[in-house]
Amino acid sequence: MASTLPPQVNQKSNNGITPFTSVKTLSESPDFNSIPSSYTYTTNPHDENEIVADQDEVNDPIPVIDYSLLINGNHDQRTKTIHDIGKACEEWGFFILTNHSVSKSLMEKMVDQVFAFFNLKEEDKQVYADKEVTDDSIKYGTSFNVSGDKNLFWRDFIKIIVHPKFHSPDKPSGFRETSAEYSRKTWKLGRELLKGISESLGLEVNYIDKTMNLDSGLQMLAANLYPPCPQPDLAMGMPPHSDHGLLNLLIQNGVSGLQVLHNGKWINVSSTSNCFLVLVSDHLEIMSNGKYKSVVHRAAVSNGATRMSLATVIAPSLDTVVEPASELLDNESNPAAYVGMKHIDYMKLQRNNQLYGKSVLNKVKI
Numbered sequence: 001m002a003s004t005l006p007p008q009v010n011q012k013s014n015n016g017i018t019p020f021t022s023v024k025t026l027s028e029s030p031d032f033n034s035i036p037s038s039y040t041y042t043t044n045p046h047d048e049n050e051i052v053a054d055q056d057e058v059n060d061p062i063p064v065i066d067y068s069l070l071i072n073g074n075h076d077q078r079t080k081t082i083h084d085i086g087k088a089c090e091e092w093g094f095f096i097l098t099n100h101s102v103s104k105s106l107m108e109k110m111v112d113q114v115f116a117f118f119n120l121k122e123e124d125k126q127v128y129a130d131k132e133v134t135d136d137s138i139k140y141g142t143s144f145n146v147s148g149d150k151n152l153f154w155r156d157f158i159k160i161i162v163h164p165k166f167h168s169p170d171k172p173s174g175f176r177e178t179s180a181e182y183s184r185k186t187w188k189l190g191r192e193l194l195k196g197i198s199e200s201l202g203l204e205v206n207y208i209d210k211t212m213n214l215d216s217g218l219q220m221l222a223a224n225l226y227p228p229c230p231q232p233d234l235a236m237g238m239p240p241h242s243d244h245g246l247l248n249l250l251i252q253n254g255v256s257g258l259q260v261l262h263n264g265k266w267i268n269v270s271s272t273s274n275c276f277l278v279l280v281s282d283h284l285e286i287m288s289n290g291k292y293k294s295v296v297h298r299a300a301v302s303n304g305a306t307r308m309s310l311a312t313v314i315a316p317s318l319d320t321v322v323e324p325a326s327e328l329l330d331n332e333s334n335p336a337a338y339v340g341m342k343h344i345d346y347m348k349l350q351r352n353n354q355l356y357g358k359s360v361l362n363k364v365k366i
């Protein structure tokens with residue numbers, strides 16, 4: 001039975017901030033062994049989509065891209081890697097990136113710092129609770145959109161804008177330095193990948209960089225914490241959705257939970273060390289006029305170890321109007337399939353809607 005604990009505290013405190021109950025706090029409360037009913041998430045067990053397969057059970061393996069061949073490979077290796085990236089973006093909207101340019105020690109340090117943030121006292125984190133990330137640059141929260149979510153998700157998060165202007169919470173100590181270095185390295189990695197992606201679309205190497213105004217592009221770190229959940233089959237960490245932006249470079253703490261939808265089936269992505277999980281996001285789908293598909297994904301929870309994932313969103317500048325690349329269009333055989341929209345307006349649309357599948361992307365589809 002779901003417990004009747006009050007799920008969220010919505011009164012303003014005397015400093016004007018609206019505090020909320022984090023799932024970390026809930027999960028650590030004494031004798032906590034059933035979730036409040038507001039967290040119950042039901043999927044239809046008869047729906048074929050609900051069959052979840054492990055990564056090594058499917059005949060069609062998740063594509064793996066060796067980044068070193070894109071950057072340092074000979075002509076043939078580079079050409080093949082660009083072709084493989086294009087195929088992965090088209091068929092999966094997802095790939096695993098190995099041999100990349102971010103050191104294992106920096107990735108581990110970043111994961112440790114994110115844990116240290118979530119382990120701060122609630123009052124230190126709640127300073128960032130009432131913000132909106134596009135305006136204030138740091139937002140700490142729970143679920144997705146507490147005021148709009150029909151049911152709550154088993155997830156706490158912090159989102160931090162790190163480009164074009166770098167922001168960081170003041171605590172924990174060392175967070176700022178580590179996240180600055182991690183942000184710089186992942187931004188460079190994302191831009192290099194987008195060069196390969198431009199070429200894979202038959203466009204000039206800097207096409208995406210220039211048209212998406214990446215000199216002032218948006219980079220956001222979005223860290224998710226999924227504490228142990230006593231009834232994991234009843235709850236969901238993040239529901240099926242696709243991300244805004246061009247690419248999402250995801251890492252995690254060695255605990256699995258990410259599932260991607262491929263050809264109508266959910267695939268469990270095993271925990272990977274020292275790799276980036278690269279997710280094609282909505283703005284790459286739009287600019288490629290649907291040739292590349294943003295991947296629908298979700299985060300399952302467990303009653304074992306705490307899971308943490310850290311997404312790095314590589315996105316157009318907030319005032320870029322993202323529309324299908326005219327170079328890829330043809331009035332008869334390939335007319336524009338999406339209307340143009342400013343990135344900031346797209347983010348607001350996502351923020352103010354329920355997170356579900358491609359519901360936001362569908363609003364700009366013609």
Ligand SMILES: O=C(O)CCC(=O)C(=O)O
Nearest residue numbers: 222224243258299309311
């Ligand atoms: O935790 C995960 O693996 C997925 C996180 C995610 O989808 C997101 O941050 O957008």
Ligand SMILES: [Fe+2]
Nearest residue numbers: 241242243297
């Ligand atoms: Fe996501």
